[in-house]
Amino acid sequence: EKGGYKHFMLKEIYEQPRALADTIAGRLQSEEGNIYLEDFGLSDAQLAGLDKIFIIACGTSWHAGLVGKFYIEKLARIPVEIDIASEFRYRDPIVTDKSLTILISQSGETADTLAALREAKGKGGKSVCICNVVDSSIARESDGVIYTHAGPEIGVASTKAFTTQLVALYLLALKLGRSCGTLTADSCRDKVEDLLALPRKLEETLELDEQIEKIARDSMNARDFLYLGRGNQYPIALEGALKLKEISYIHAEGYPAGEMKHGPIALIDENLPVVVLVPQNNIYDKVVSNMEEVCARGGKVIAITSGEESGLQGKVDTLIQVPQTTDDLMPILTSIPMQLLAYHIAVLKGTDVDQPRNLAKSVTVE
Numbered sequence: 001e002k003g004g005y006k007h008f009m010l011k012e013i014y015e016q017p018r019a020l021a022d023t024i025a026g027r028l029q030s031e032e033g034n035i036y037l038e039d040f041g042l043s044d045a046q047l048a049g050l051d052k053i054f055i056i057a058c059g060t061s062w063h064a065g066l067v068g069k070f071y072i073e074k075l076a077r078i079p080v081e082i083d084i085a086s087e088f089r090y091r092d093p094i095v096t097d098k099s100l101t102i103l104i105s106q107s108g109e110t111a112d113t114l115a116a117l118r119e120a121k122g123k124g125g126k127s128v129c130i131c132n133v134v135d136s137s138i139a140r141e142s143d144g145v146i147y148t149h150a151g152p153e154i155g156v157a158s159t160k161a162f163t164t165q166l167v168a169l170y171l172l173a174l175k176l177g178r179s180c181g182t183l184t185a186d187s188c189r190d191k192v193e194d195l196l197a198l199p200r201k202l203e204e205t206l207e208l209d210e211q212i213e214k215i216a217r218d219s220m221n222a223r224d225f226l227y228l229g230r231g232n233q234y235p236i237a238l239e240g241a242l243k244l245k246e247i248s249y250i251h252a253e254g255y256p257a258g259e260m261k262h263g264p265i266a267l268i269d270e271n272l273p274v275v276v277l278v279p280q281n282n283i284y285d286k287v288v289s290n291m292e293e294v295c296a297r298g299g300k301v302i303a304i305t306s307g308e309e310s311g312l313q314g315k316v317d318t319l320i321q322v323p324q325t326t327d328d329l330m331p332i333l334t335s336i337p338m339q340l341l342a343y344h345i346a347v348l349k350g351t352d353v354d355q356p357r358n359l360a361k362s363v364t365v366e
């Protein structure tokens, strides 16, 4: 059942190229340059009248939502508020009939996310969920569903569900962009082309496994880890820290790189591994300068960059290079080293990777 892998988590990490391809398949209407989502439930006219979007989720799914906010605001130019479900449901959110609430839940059974959906619906808002389990409670109660086709996720730490949620959010942002008139048919087609090229790049990214295992050996005895990123890589920093905490029990924090000097910089010494997400994009120089601040204080930098010529060779202790893709899709690729690093550290520490202490796969209590 683990298909020759030592753990479900590793199997599921390696299933991601397939899971991504399945989530994209059949969803582009080539001729019209539109996105087709089979159980979407809302008409283009309904979408064109939206003035606000809420994204609601818990845990890893919330991290996907943080990236989704970048996608939707960029491609559809609709303001997005993102909330953790247990916060949203008690804050009397300003939901109207022009609001769309997007619930993200792998299991479709998370109690707080379900309650948030009921809260939004009760206020007259429209709803759509991104879900991996067919006919789950959240899928049944939402006006529409976008299923991720990740297949069953057994490992408690979410991996393939997360990256397929990012794909689903991107497809949704493209669909919204087309219905709101902010995206041309050609541009939509081009962006789907970029998506279609991603599974192959993800396969290449998985070839970093051996290098990352070595990095895990070098850093497994650290007491704390810091993860830094900016823009759409900040949620990936949060996700990297969460993965490490959950399965290796090492304390880790994700931070926006630009916030470091406002406090966490005090933590940096030669015992602190600092994972810096620094792919080549328009804020690359800013992140490099944050990284140099870490180096100057003796922090042990593990830099994740993209492409061959990032200019970081020889400048940092450890450099991991993922393939180049568009800025929008880069979080999907940089997630992979986050997953593998946490996985290998946990294996080396001998923890129960698939079934970490105190955690449940589906949180059906508040």
Ligand code: F6R
Pocket: 058, 059, 060, 061, 062, 104, 105, 106, 107, 108, 109, 110, 113, 156, 157, 158, 159, 242, 246, 361, 362, 363
């Ligand atoms: C982390 C993890 C959890 C879930 C969270 C929400 O690896 O799996 O943080 O993401 O409990 O679960 P779903 O997505 O099923 O609502």
